[in-house]
Amino acid sequence: MKSLSPYETPYYFILLIILLLPLILRLLEGKRSMWYQNLLTFFFLILSFGGNNKSQGIALIFYIVWQIALVSTFFWFNQKRGQLFFYSAVLLAILPLIIVKVTPLVTGGISFIGFLGISYLTFKSVQVVMEIHDGVIKEYKISYFLQFLLFFPTISSGPIDRYRRFVGDLENVPERFEYVGLLGKGIQMIFLGFLYKFILGYLLGKQLLPFVASAALAERGFSINLLFYMYVYSMYLFFDFAGYSLFAVGTSYLMGYATPVNFNKPFLSVNIKDFWNRWHMSLSFWFRDYVYMRLVFTLIKKKIFKSRVTASYAGYLGLFLLMGAWHGLTWYYLVYGLYHAGLIILTDRWTRFKRKHQAKIPSSRWTKFLAVGLTFHAVCLSFLIFSGFLDTFFKSLH
Amino acid sequence: MSFRKNVVKAVGPFLTALVIFAILFLAPFHFGKLSDKKLTEAATSMSLEILKGDTIKNQAVGNIHYLPFFGSSELTRMDSFHPSVLANKYHRPYQPFLLGSAGTQSLTHFLSLQSMGGAAEGKKIVFILSPQWFVSNGVSRGMFAHYYSPLQVYQWLSQTEKPDDSSKYCAKRLLQLSFSQEEESTKKMLVRIAAGEPLTKRQKFICQIQINFLSREDDFFSRFNLISRKDKVETEEKKLPATYDLSRLERVADQQGEKASSDNDFDINNHFYNEKIHRRLKELAGSQQTFDYRSSPEFSDFQLVLDEIAKKKMDVLFVIPPVNERWSNYTGLSAPMLAEFSAKIKQQLTSQGFNNVVDFSDKGKEKYFMEDTIHLGWRGWLALDQNVQIFLEHENVPRYRIDPYYYSKEWQQKKNG
Structure with a gap:
């Protein structure tokens, strides 16, 4: 049997609409049929990870067992341990993803522990570990965590939801x-x-x-x-x-879950910071909350940089390099990351300069047009790098 | 009450879309016949939609006024002597309906022919086959995919009740040429037919649903504008004398040919020469010495066409165009090989009762017979026109004897007829 990738064929959508119908009818009565939702999840997982994708399906099962064991252990023993325990938990949560990303470089082939959507499940899992550590996730249930990870509409490529937000929707059926x-x-x-x-x-x-x-x-x-x-x-x-x-x-x-949106007219951004608040939002917010903020906080607390500004620039560099590396370990993804870090630092310098010389710098409808135009082109250039086409292009010149 | 209103507001647009969709694509009605004006425009269009669809071409084929011309790239060489121009200028009782374009070969034509159903029964057609189709691997996957019509393939599948030699052969070829965008379910059906088994009930059902849907889509989009070469025909027409006089027309053809091929010594149309040849002239010298059109799966693909013609009792004029001799001397294309090719294809034709064959293969040295390297032009079109007139005047009841031997590897590979 041939597996069916999510949202790619008319057949998938017809199936989706028909099978969602009982759930929708119950929700219109203000009730959620949880057993039916679980059956649906199971069915759609089989559809995408069964048949000729069976090896991916097996990888997914092992991955889920791994994450549940890890996160549950972390939750139960967290109070008594220190930083080292926390760092190892984060590392172990990312480990499968690292193996999947590095394997092609070492062996030239694809890792057998990989599956469609492993990145997005890792983002979710790391998030839960960090929030347990912060003490903001106080209640943890294996069943909820499982629901969160395997929520089938977003399993393959996000958006990356937040555990606490998701559990809120899970526990409270929306009113009619x-x-x-x-x-x-x-x-x-x-x-x-x-x-x-x-x-x-x-x-x-x-x-x-x-x-x-x-x-x-x-x-x-x-x-x-x-x-x-x-x-x-x-x-x-x-x-x-x-x-x-x-x-x-x-x-x-x-299905009655208000998963956060991913895009908000990104090509109308006035600067790069604005752009990252509008483009692939669930990913950039994830990097902001779980990489950037924590990195800057640590850098300041450990007094590695005296100035907060320098620390935040180092944070940007860390964020975008990591994001580039996550896309893939090739020169163009890394350059893409560096380029965006450079742009956002430049934008920050400019904003500071503008604040100091507010009186002398004109601001009107036209300067806003200019800003949108400049940002658009800077972003498009970054996508040209991202596309990998330059790699083909340069090779074709020889 | 207001809750209900909200529900209607939420799902109303979706339900409306569903209803419109169902009416457009599933309801059992047709949009009616196309206007004569539309068909006239379509006759010279050669657009992908027409070749891949059913609505326009089948209506034209069913209309006594249209004479279908099957062929490939030469059909797009529209000078003043192109069949469409001559027919229009001299108010012939027929209008050529061009079915083919660069890269359409036997397999594409077979699928197109079988999709015409009863409309083509007993029809007279002209079929221009090119020696260049018969390269060692036959039609390229890319070209075949470009003209691949899912509608016509489903129609063929649904009509194949008991797979015989021809359907088994066709299924195998389609599987060989199958490409990634093709539906997995189609490939499974082809595997069954290739093995000589009829389709399952479920597969027949899928075919029927797909045909229903695709033919509705075809019917719907056939209403919209398409490329027409009406203007081109009208411009070319103006260059012709008002009355039909063969010797005068031959003079005009020579004048036009001379003027249009002034840039080079090969009698090749200047535009074509400058675009395709000029820059690579040196590397093309002697470049075709090893070309061989004598063994190719295309011979059996062509047999599918013959089989279908026989089934529909059609009356066909086959045309074998030459290669520009000045050019083939330069590229080293073998003249004996070309002669053997035309002997082989003629054997396949005449031994099965296809006796209307115009063999131009010895006309390669005639000046302005070809517009460029391999495409008929001025004098060539005029010569074809003479033959078409004779073909149309004679009523004959063809008697075909189809021989499955022509599906064999042996025949495909056999070099001396």
Whole structure:
């Protein structure tokens, strides 16, 4: 049997809508049929991780057992142990992901412990470990944690939900009127997702992109076609991923869970900081809360940097390098990370400069236009690096 | 009450979309016949939608006014002597309906022919086959995929009740050429047919659903505008004398050919020469010495076409175009090999009763017969026109004797007819 990747074929959506129907009807009465939701989760997991993807399914089972053992042990024994215990727990939670990311570099093949969505499950698990350590997660149930990890609408590529928020939705079934609102929004999101992913994303990625790619390569040097490639790829990346995210969030809404959204008009950002508050939001917020904040806090507490500003720049560097490395251990993902760290530090310098010389720097509708335009181009350039096309491009020159 | 209103507001748009979708794609009605104007435009279009679809081409084939021309890239060489231009200029009782484009070969034409159903029964058609189709691997996967019509493949699948030699052969070829976008379920059906087993009930059901859906889609989108070469036909027409006079037309053809191929010594259209040849002239010298069109799976693919023609009792004029001799001398393409190719293909045709064959293969040296290297042009189109007139005048009841031997590897590989 051939497995079915989430949100890719009409067949998947037809199945989804039909099987969600009983759940939706119960929710309209203000009740949630938990056994049915669990059955649905099980079914969709089999659909995506069964059949010819069975090896991935087995990897997923082992992974889940590993994380539950780890997080439960950490929760039960946390109070009595110190920092070392905490750090080892985080490391052990990330370990499978590290192995999956490093294996291709060492052996050239794909690791057998990997599966679709391992990154996103790791983000969730690390988050829970950290919040248990912080003492903000006071109640922990294995069943809730399992529900959180395996929530099928978001399992393959996010958005990355928060444990406490999710448990809130799990425990409190939305009230009928509230649910009707979610239902309407969910349907709207899924249909907007169709437009984004299957019409715009398809036209840009499948029709236009190969065309501009070969045009750019045919020039045997820098040309305007490379610029076209940059724009087309950036738009494709947005519509494809935003479309996917809309499906995931929309499906969550239909099930009565308000999974956070991932995109908020990112190409209208006025600067890079603004951009990261609008682009792949659940990921950038995760990096902000669990990498950046903690790194800066430690750097200041341990007095490694005297100035808070320098510490925050080191934090940005750490955040974006890690994000780049997470995308993959190739030169272009790392450069992508460095480039964004550089941009955000530059933006910070500029904001500070502007604050000091407020009187002399003009601010109007036009400067805002300029800011949006500049940010858009800086971002598109980063996506050109991210696409890996430059790698092909430079190799073609030789 | 207000709760209900909210529910309607939430799911109303979705339900409306479902209803519109169901009406458009599943309800059992057709949008009605296409206008004559639309068909006239479609006749010279050669667009992908027409070739892959059913609505437009089947209506044209069922209409006595249209004479289908099956072929490939030569159909797009529209000078003043192109069949579409001559027919329009001299008010012939027929209009050529062009079915083919660069890269359409036997297998694509077979799928297209079988999808015409009863509309093509007893129809007269012109079929231009190119020696260049018969390369050692036959049609390329990329080209085949480009013209692949899921609708026509489902139609073929659903009509294959008891797989015979031809359907088993076809299924095997489709599997060989199958590409990643093809549905997994289709591949499974092909595997069954290739093994000589009929489709299961469930597979037939899938076919029916798909045909229903795809033909509705085809019917719907056939209403929209398509590329038309009507303007091109009208411009070319103006260059022709008002009345049909063969010797005058031959003079015009020579004049046009001379003028259009002034840049080079090969009598190749200047535009084509500058685009495709000029820069690579040196590397092309002697580059075709090893080309061989005598053994190819295309011979059996072509047999599928013949089989289908026989089933539909169609009356066909086959045309074998030449290769520009000045050019083939330069590239080293073997003349004896070409002669053997045309002998082989003629054997396949005449031994099965396909006797209307125009063999132009010895016309490669005639000036302005070819527009460029391998495509018919001025004089060539004019010569074809003479043959088409004779073909149309004669009513004949074809008697075909289909021989499954032509599906064998032995025939595909056999070099001397």
